[in-house]
Amino acid sequence: IGFEPLFATFIQAEMKTDLAHDYQHVLRVVKTAKKLCQQEAAEPLVVIPAAWLHDCLSLPKNHPQRSLASKMAADKAIKFLQEIHYPEQHHKKIHHAICCHSYSANITPETLEARIVQDADRLDALGAIGIARCLQVSSQVQRPLYEPSDPFCEQRNPDDKSYTLDHFYQKLLLIEDQIHCQSAKIEAKKRTYFMREYLAQLAQEIAA
Numbered sequence: 001i002g003f004e005p006l007f008a009t010f011i012q013a014e015m016k017t018d019l020a021h022d023y024q025h026v027l028r029v030v031k032t033a034k035k036l037c038q039q040e041a042a043e044p045l046v047v048i049p050a051a052w053l054h055d056c057l058s059l060p061k062n063h064p065q066r067s068l069a070s071k072m073a074a075d076k077a078i079k080f081l082q083e084i085h086y087p088e089q090h091h092k093k094i095h096h097a098i099c100c101h102s103y104s105a106n107i108t109p110e111t112l113e114a115r116i117v118q119d120a121d122r123l124d125a126l127g128a129i130g131i132a133r134c135l136q137v138s139s140q141v142q143r144p145l146y147e148p149s150d151p152f153c154e155q156r157n158p159d160d161k162s163y164t165l166d167h168f169y170q171k172l173l174l175i176e177d178q179i180h181c182q183s184a185k186i187e188a189k190k191r192t193y194f195m196r197e198y199l200a201q202l203a204q205e206i207a208a
Helices: 004-014 023-040 044-053 066-083 088-101 112-123 127-140 166-170 172-178 182-207
Strands: none
Touching (some): 004 023, 004 044, 023 044, 023 182, 044 112, 066 088, 112 182, 127 166, 127 182
16 A cells, blocks of 8 residues: 555654664565465555554553553554545544554454554564564573573473563464454464474573
8 A cells, every 4th residue: 555655654663662672664564464364355545554553552561551551552543644645534544453453452353454454563573583582582581591400491481571481372372262253373383383392492501
């Protein structure tokens, strides 16, 4: 769509969060969202701007208002879309899609377009890129890699505020079951398998 250069310029100027939520993350989410949009026959005039702008306002993982960030991002995105005279009939659905993308907001997507944007964003938390992003965030907040006596949460509840590996058990390995679109489910399954293989290899190395 013709507005994409404007979206790209805006998002590059506005992104001021952690290393895992950079411009490359946005580009990956946009690419995946476009693919899903085509496969699911959704409305690209809703999906594409929502994917571009979903992180136009993002708060650090440990911020007290973290769960409100996606609503704040959605409000900011709509203000921008009004300024560039983006077709108003799509604003409401774009707003909803951006609100829903966030894991911490815990909002159920009610439209196909919102489900696609949420799936595209969550796929980027899985697989090789998901592992890399998890490590980036953990390094930034100086979180230890694992709890020495029980690294893989076999005898304790995961606590991802304290240990990096716990984030796999508290969130990342659960994402596969929360994916909506059929084509996204296939990809989520592949990426989750890769993460489990990574954890199995890590277990061998830690035990060695």
